[in-house]
Amino acid sequence: MEVETKGFRVDLTDAAWYKSSRSGPNCDNCVEVAFVSGAIAVRDSKNTAGPALIFTPDEWDAFVGGAKDGEFDLD
Known part of the structure; x- marks a missing residue:
């Protein structure tokens, strides 16, 4: 999947996604991060096709x- 944003194209096809260590089976706030072609991508780990x-x-x-x-x- 390629994404165009902020004046450049980012190819997420072969991205290596890393799940947050704070994510768990009973947590609704699960995210994954990938460092790709001069950018950082963040997605919902429960909706990997989403x-x-x-981010630059x-x-x-x-x-x-x-x-x-x-x-x-929040405190």
Whole structure:
């Protein structure tokens, strides 16, 4: 599957998807991540044929940094 976004094409056909270590059999928030051709793809691990979100490396770094800093905590 090829996706065109943000001015470039990303081929997800042979992507190696990694499931979050926080995902589990009793969890509704399961995601998988793939690092492909200069981009990062994220999808719902329960719907692998569904859409993927595509991030640039800078966007991904900002997200991961925010998560580590607690920027998205609900507390």
